[in-house]
Amino acid sequence: MIRIGILGYGNLGKGVESAICQNPDMELTAVFTRRNPEDLKIRMGNVPVLSDTCLPEMKDKIDVLILCGGSATDLPKQTPEYAKYFNVVDSFDTHAKIPQHFEAVDKAAKENGTIAMISVGWDPGMFSLNRLYGNVILPEGKDYTFWGKGVSQGHSDAIRRIEGVKDAKQYTIPVEAALEAVRSGSNPELTTREKHIRECFVVAKEGADLAKIEETIKTMPNYFADYDTIVHFISEEELSKNHSGIPHGGFVLRSGVTGMDKEHKHLIEYSLKLDSNPEFTASVIVAYARAAYRMNKEGMKGCKTVFDVPPAYLSPLSGEELRKNLL
Amino acid sequence: MIRIGILGYGNLGKGVESAICQNPDMELTAVFTRRNPEDLKIRMGNVPVLSDTCLPEMKDKIDVLILCGGSATDLPKQTPEYAKYFNVVDSFDTHAKIPQHFEAVDKAAKENGTIAMISVGWDPGMFSLNRLYGNVILPEGKDYTFWGKGVSQGHSDAIRRIEGVKDAKQYTIPVEAALEAVRSGSNPELTTREKHIRECFVVAKEGADLAKIEETIKTMPNYFADYDTIVHFISEEELSKNHSGIPHGGFVLRSGVTGMDKEHKHLIEYSLKLDSNPEFTASVIVAYARAAYRMNKEGMKGCKTVFDVPPAYLSPLSGEELRKNLL
Numbered sequence: 001m002i003r004i005g006i007l008g009y010g011n012l013g014k015g016v017e018s019a020i021c022q023n024p025d026m027e028l029t030a031v032f033t034r035r036n037p038e039d040l041k042i043r044m045g046n047v048p049v050l051s052d053t054c055l056p057e058m059k060d061k062i063d064v065l066i067l068c069g070g071s072a073t074d075l076p077k078q079t080p081e082y083a084k085y086f087n088v089v090d091s092f093d094t095h096a097k098i099p100q101h102f103e104a105v106d107k108a109a110k111e112n113g114t115i116a117m118i119s120v121g122w123d124p125g126m127f128s129l130n131r132l133y134g135n136v137i138l139p140e141g142k143d144y145t146f147w148g149k150g151v152s153q154g155h156s157d158a159i160r161r162i163e164g165v166k167d168a169k170q171y172t173i174p175v176e177a178a179l180e181a182v183r184s185g186s187n188p189e190l191t192t193r194e195k196h197i198r199e200c201f202v203v204a205k206e207g208a209d210l211a212k213i214e215e216t217i218k219t220m221p222n223y224f225a226d227y228d229t230i231v232h233f234i235s236e237e238e239l240s241k242n243h244s245g246i247p248h249g250g251f252v253l254r255s256g257v258t259g260m261d262k263e264h265k266h267l268i269e270y271s272l273k274l275d276s277n278p279e280f281t282a283s284v285i286v287a288y289a290r291a292a293y294r295m296n297k298e299g300m301k302g303c304k305t306v307f308d309v310p311p312a313y314l315s316p317l318s319g320e321e322l323r324k325n326l327l
Numbered sequence: 328m329i330r331i332g333i334l335g336y337g338n339l340g341k342g343v344e345s346a347i348c349q350n351p352d353m354e355l356t357a358v359f360t361r362r363n364p365e366d367l368k369i370r371m372g373n374v375p376v377l378s379d380t381c382l383p384e385m386k387d388k389i390d391v392l393i394l395c396g397g398s399a400t401d402l403p404k405q406t407p408e409y410a411k412y413f414n415v416v417d418s419f420d421t422h423a424k425i426p427q428h429f430e431a432v433d434k435a436a437k438e439n440g441t442i443a444m445i446s447v448g449w450d451p452g453m454f455s456l457n458r459l460y461g462n463v464i465l466p467e468g469k470d471y472t473f474w475g476k477g478v479s480q481g482h483s484d485a486i487r488r489i490e491g492v493k494d495a496k497q498y499t500i501p502v503e504a505a506l507e508a509v510r511s512g513s514n515p516e517l518t519t520r521e522k523h524i525r526e527c528f529v530v531a532k533e534g535a536d537l538a539k540i541e542e543t544i545k546t547m548p549n550y551f552a553d554y555d556t557i558v559h560f561i562s563e564e565e566l567s568k569n570h571s572g573i574p575h576g577g578f579v580l581r582s583g584v585t586g587m588d589k590e591h592k593h594l595i596e597y598s599l600k601l602d603s604n605p606e607f608t609a610s611v612i613v614a615y616a617r618a619a620y621r622m623n624k625e626g627m628k629g630c631k632t633v634f635d636v637p638p639a640y641l642s643p644l645s646g647e648e649l650r651k652n653l654l
Contacts, residue, residue, distance in 0.1 A: 018587045022466050043587055070586075099652050119654055126460065126595075128654045129638060133453065135653065136614040136641040137607070139349050183600075252436055260345045260370055264602035267611075268453075275591035280464070283585055283593075287463040307649050312458055312634040313461040322634050323425050326462065327446055327455045 007032045008068035015282025064289040080108040084117040091121040106303035115296040121281040131272040134254025141256020148172035150248025164208030169243040185265040192226040248277035287314040335395035343611025391616040407435040409506020411444040418448040433630035448608040457597040461581025473501035478576025489533030500634040512592040519553045524585040534610045575604035614641045
């Protein structure tokens with residue numbers, strides 16, 4: 001059994017908890033929290049909840065610690081810190097800062113003989129893998145990534161900070177015509193506006209100026225100004241009834257050519273349609289936790305990403321079984 | 328530069344030749360043939376064509392030998408034989424016989440310190456990888472593989488062997504309604520007939536009994552009897568004008584659930600739409616030739632499949648570049 005610890009019990013931590021239940025070769029040893037452990041009730045009632053201050057002394061009782069904090073402030077500290085004691089997996093997703101995160105984590109992991117798997121999930125993660133496979137198979141071609149339909153937490157938060165807004169949910173939606181243009185093999189150059197639309201469901205405070213809220217959303221730099229944005233004002237009841245889920249998904253496409261005269265077109269398309277973004281992300285993380293454990297057992301150490309993991313290490317099946325059943 | 332040799336100059340060998348032109352870190356050292364080399368003209372005029380009997384003496388001049396023979400009789404002999412001298416890559420695609428092929432090749436490669444990459448292409452190959460990734464991420468779910476629309480060489484050959492048939496081409500076509508049922512998340516049980524239809528374009532000999540040919544095709548066991556099969560009789564001109572390409576493609580889907588109560592559905596879909604089946608297969612092979620070369624440089628040896636290769640080994644980019652640009 002691979003003994004897993006979870007640090008942080010938000011949506012992602014809960015997703016890891018339920019994913020472990022689907023993998024018979026794993027067991028959840030403890031959930032760690034920065035809060036008072038007494039105040040945290042988890043769904044697997046027989047698993048202890050401990051303070052994060054107990055982590056160093058659990059060094060020999062946990063094979064892989066899964067870090068479920070945020071990329072902005074938690075993971076840049078936690079991943080290098082806990083890589084000193086454990087094999088760790090995180091879902092660090094600030095693309096631009098991955099190189100510096102990698103450096104810090106790699107140093108800690110190498111010095112302490114652990115495996116630290118960073119930026120695991122679907123983007124970065126499975127989408128990155130598909131960009132890589134697409135690029136190596138079709139070196140002359142073009143990459144396209146579309147996100148959605150799904151909830152963007154960052155954009156929803158940006159709307160909630162507007163004066164007069166009580167609550168809000170924002171969906172990122174890929175433009176079907178743009179997807180079709182890519183699938184046609186025409187290798188279009190697509191602007192931000194042509195690729196995605198943003199649909200917002202907003203609950204306004206009583207007496208708020210709806211026109212002003214809509215204008216503020218639609219002209220918000222970086223978040224909305226470059227997109228066609230649709231704003232709906234709805235009631236609090238409607239928001240909680242129809243928009244409480246966290247669906248997401250998207251598409252990675254590689255369109256390229258082969259042949260002595262580049263005369264043959266090829267399209268590789270990978271897509272995800274997810275009812276629960278955090279539970280799917282957690283499911284990817286748990287598979288890479290298995291790989292981290294095995295790679296470390298074989299003496300490997302240091303920071304790794306999905307690019308470094310032989311796919312067979314993700315599966316509980318043996319090489320023979322994989323070749324027989326899945327190849 | 329990675330020095331590549333090609334054994335066999337059919338459609339696949341030609342595809343490898345053009346794929347090497349798209350990869351600046353590779354060069355084609357020679358094409359080897361079982362025919363008289365004088366009789367073989369290749370498209371890269373500056374590359375020598377040599378007899379396959381010269382292969383052993385080229386041991387130190389080639390980094391990876393790509394075996395472009397057939398799975399029925401060529402590769403079971405060639406791959407273990409040439410793994411004694413070279414790192415090799417093949418596209419062995421008889422799924423049921425992969426375990427025994429692996430054993431024979433692994434022995435030769437381990438004894439001689441080479442890497443032998445088998446069953447590389449898209450199925451087996453990229454489709455296998457997607458089945459594996461799908462299974463590890465969503466352990467509670469169902470796999471679906473659809474092929475087409477594309478030309479099946481085996482089925483076309485089977486029609487050509489019927490009395491009164493001059494030439495023929497068979498397309499395997501996935502049933503759209505079945506694909507949609509899978510995408511809906513209903514996890515349908517699908518029969519052979521429900522998944523694919525077979526469309527045949529047949530050129531009959533003069534005076535042949537068309538009704539009898541059609542009946543023979545539609546009732547042919549294994550090949551057509553279990554499918555809805557459409558037969559068109561066309562002229563030789565029409566066949567060569569409209570059906571001379573070798574397109575193919577297909578879909579791998581994984582439909583599964585997550586959550587404490589399995590309440591969330593997820594769909595992973597990977598699809599290929601290929602103008603040229605052999606050129607795409609060759610492009611995958613060439614990327615894995617790079618990995619074979621690198622893995623061997625690092626001291627690894629033995630038989631490997633796509634399941635064993637860390638994705639980063641496929642790319643000419645460094646780890647830093649990959650993390651920066653594709654993660």
